[in-house]
Amino acid sequence: MTDRGFVVADSGFVVVDGNELSFAAGETVLQAARRAEIEIPTLCHDDRLTPAGACRMCLVEVEGTRLMQPACSLPASQGMVVRTTTPRVQRNRQFILSLHLADTIQDREVCEDNNPSRVHELAERHGTAGEWTPVEQQRQGRPLDTNPFIAFRPDRCIACSLCTRYCDQVEAVSAITLAGRGAHTTISTADAKSLTDSTCELCGGCIDVCPTGAMSEKPALAYGKPERELEKVRTTCNFCGVGCQIDLNVDREANHVVKVTSPPAGTTVNDGNLCVKGRFANDFIHHPDRLTVPMVRDRLPDGRRGELREATWEEALDRTVAGLQGVADRHGDDALAFISSSRCTGEENYLFQKMSRAAFRTQNVHQCAAT
Ligand code: SF4
Numbered sequence: 001m002t003d004r005g006f007v008v009a010d011s012g013f014v015v016v017d018g019n020e021l022s023f024a025a026g027e028t029v030l031q032a033a034r035r036a037e038i039e040i041p042t043l044c045h046d047d048r049l050t051p052a053g054a055c056r057m058c059l060v061e062v063e064g065t066r067l068m069q070p071a072c073s074l075p076a077s078q079g080m081v082v083r084t085t086t087p088r089v090q091r092n093r094q095f096i097l098s099l100h101l102a103d104t105i106q107d108r109e110v111c112e113d114n115n116p117s118r119v120h121e122l123a124e125r126h127g128t129a130g131e132w133t134p135v136e137q138q139r140q141g142r143p144l145d146t147n148p149f150i151a152f153r154p155d156r157c158i159a160c161s162l163c164t165r166y167c168d169q170v171e172a173v174s175a176i177t178l179a180g181r182g183a184h185t186t187i188s189t190a191d192a193k194s195l196t197d198s199t200c201e202l203c204g205g206c207i208d209v210c211p212t213g214a215m216s217e218k219p220a221l222a223y224g225k226p227e228r229e230l231e232k233v234r235t236t237c238n239f240c241g242v243g244c245q246i247d248l249n250v251d252r253e254a255n256h257v258v259k260v261t262s263p264p265a266g267t268t269v270n271d272g273n274l275c276v277k278g279r280f281a282n283d284f285i286h287h288p289d290r291l292t293v294p295m296v297r298d299r300l301p302d303g304r305r306g307e308l309r310e311a312t313w314e315e316a317l318d319r320t321v322a323g324l325q326g327v328a329d330r331h332g333d334d335a336l337a338f339i340s341s342s343r344c345t346g347e348e349n350y351l352f353q354k355m356s357r358a359a360f361r362t363q364n365v366h367q368c369a370a371t
Pocket residue numbers: 150163166167171173174175176195199200201202203204205206207
């Protein structure tokens with residue numbers, strides 16, 4: 001029995017909008033409905049986090065109860081009859097959206113200067129209860145937060161607590177927290193210090209889960225093009241061998257990678273998460289010092305080493321093979337040794353040992369993760 005008086009069963013059937021849906025132990029009404037592709041809009045829900053029931057966007061009618069119930073935190077119960085499209089449910093959605101818009105930024109273009117806003121997306125889909133007079137903003141920011149990556153913009157925050165729950169439950173560092181009460185409720189750190197003076201690991205997950213753009217990426221904000229005008233290009237992060245999938249957000253006109261976001265949770269191996277390097281360490285892409293073609297050094301007529309010059313891959317590889325083979329010819333095969341990296345993929349490491357053993361005839365091959 002839950003504190004709302006519903007009987008929790010190991011499994012069974014709920015009836016949602018007339019459809020009999022099976023559920024497994026521990027599942028909520030929202031999970032059962034989504035599996036059947038019945039849309040219940042949410043603002044504070046993430047499958048990876050324990051439900052907070054904070055936004056009230058997902059309220060549905062449940063037969064036998066007087067008050068509407070939040071589908072995101074309501075355990076499915078045998079024989080429960082749920083309605084998600086009644087006029088009362090629709091009225092609540094529009095009311096909630098009007099409240100958020102009055103308390104944040106009403107103009108979608110202005111609000112989405114960087115990240116997309118789910119509040120505006122849902123307002124367009126479900127309508128609102130009319131345009132309400134904006135209320136005076138009382139939420140405080142953290143003006144002294146000098147961290148170089150993450151901006152918190154209180155004028156967009158709806159206090160859904162997705163960021164703080166992500167930081168607690170996924171990243172497990174609890175760097176940020178809900179602070180203050182009522183209209184003053186905001187997102188803060190201990191003593192309102194900079195994220196870099198907190199336990200924050202700068203994973204940027206709070207940016208990805210934020211439904212409004214209140215958490216934003218500072219370099220992308222400075223670049224000044226909204227995410228909707230960037231093209232997402234899926235690729236594999238090259239900082240280590242885990243193989244996290246990342247989305248490069250590319251400004252096609254300028255041929256410029258503006259930022260990196262994680263693919264949605266539940267779609268790739270990294271389940272919507274990234275580390276600080278994968279998300280933020282991408283300024284090397286356009287750095288003027290970056291090598292983009294192979295370089296070789298010629299021997300000068302007097303025997304000294306000349307300046308580096310650009311070469312083709314064929315020439316660079318031929319020179320590498322000739323150099324290695326020259327050492328083996330002069331000193332024997334075991335004069336060579338090959339050391340590979342745990343940051344390479346399993347396939348690359350396999351090929352590396354194959355090259356050592358088959359092409360250069362030495363067992364002197366090692367990988368740094370083995371030490
Ligand atoms: S960047 Fe990661 S660790 Fe830092 S506050 Fe956000 S979620 Fe927490």
